[in-house]
Amino acid sequence: MDINKLSATAGRLNRFFKAIQAAIIIAWIVVICVTAALTVQNAINPNAMLDYEFNNALELGPIKLTFADGYAPENSNFLVYAWISTALGSAYAAVLYIGLGYVRKILNPIACGRPFYLENALYLKKIAVLSLIWGVVKNLGVVIETTAAMRSFGLDALRDSGMISSVSVDYVFSFDFIVTFFVLMLMSYVFSYGAELQRLDDETL
Amino acid sequence: MAIILRLDRVMADRKMSLNELSEKVGVANVNLSKLKNGRVSAIRFSTLDAICEALDCQPGDILEYEKTPNGGK
Structure with a gap:
């Protein structure tokens, strides 16, 4: 195996993951700022409708909605859903950010030409545990987001009132x-x- | 460890310094020092061959087995 090639690739991957981590932080800040701005806008003028095009149909994660003519959800309901989505997005971003951090810690010694460190095995175990957390958060997130959407938009009442023609929820657990x-x-x-x-190779002369 | 390296004794017999042996064997004197003080887990046949060649000795002159009470652990 060409160890120099491996080191160079590890170095490039390290820089790439560092950029992704920076992008995650920037995206997270932007999302928080946008949600906060919408909240402030709603506090200043509660009757103002958010600039959102429904086109009589809306997809919220696994929910597909078809609205009756003239219906639009209230601002405050929309904001509750927006904050729950932001919190879930933050949880995904946190797990991804930490996971990438561990991957970079593994790549550092590989970039120096020595992949087999006991610390790398420990970081891999931590990434394995993170993958479990990611799976649980992701699957729970689908349920939380769906429930939040149902409550925030008052879909149960809407369905009963005949304001919308159909509601379908397709849970897809992975x-x-x-x-x-x-x-x-x-x-x-x-x-x-x-x-x-x-270690044995290092101690052999 | 039950295996003891007697490199220092053979070097003294041959009146050879660590730097001189390092040059002849092609192993850094830091590593030879580790070998001399028994701070290594294993030695390659190629290294042993080079040391025996440089010191004009047999592997048995450098390596010695010493029985320990707990079975060498």
Whole structure:
């Protein structure tokens, strides 16, 4: 294996993930600012409608809505949903940001030409645990977002009142994260063994 | 460890300094110092071969087994 090529690739990946981390932070700040601005706008003028084009149809995660003519949700309801979505987005962003941080810590020694460190095995274990957290947060997030949308937009009442013609909720739970967890744990054990071999090689003259 | 390196003794017999041996063997004197003080886990045949060549000795002159009470652990 060409160790110089591996080091160069690891260095490039490290810089790429650093850029993604910066993008996550910027996107998170923008989303928080936009949601806060909408909240302030709503506080100043509660009757003002948000600039949102419904076109009689709306998709909120797994929910597909078809509105009756002339219907639009109230500002305050829309804002509750916006803040819940922002909180969920922040949770996803936090997990992704921390995960990328661990990946970069693994890439650092690889960029220096020595991939097998015991710390790398530990970071892989941490990423495996993060993948579990990610899966749980993602699946729970779908349920929370859907419930929040139903409550915020008063869809149950709408459906009963005949204001909307149809509501459909399609929950799609993903369990890929369990496979990812086991693969990462396996890789962690491989790295532990690699670190032991590296130590023996270092101590052999 | 049950295996003891007697490199310092053979070097003293041959009146050879660490730097001189380092040059002849092609191993950094820092690493040779580690070898001399027994701070290594293993030694390659190629390194042993080079040391024996440089010191004009047998591997048995450098390596010595010493029985320890707990079985060498």
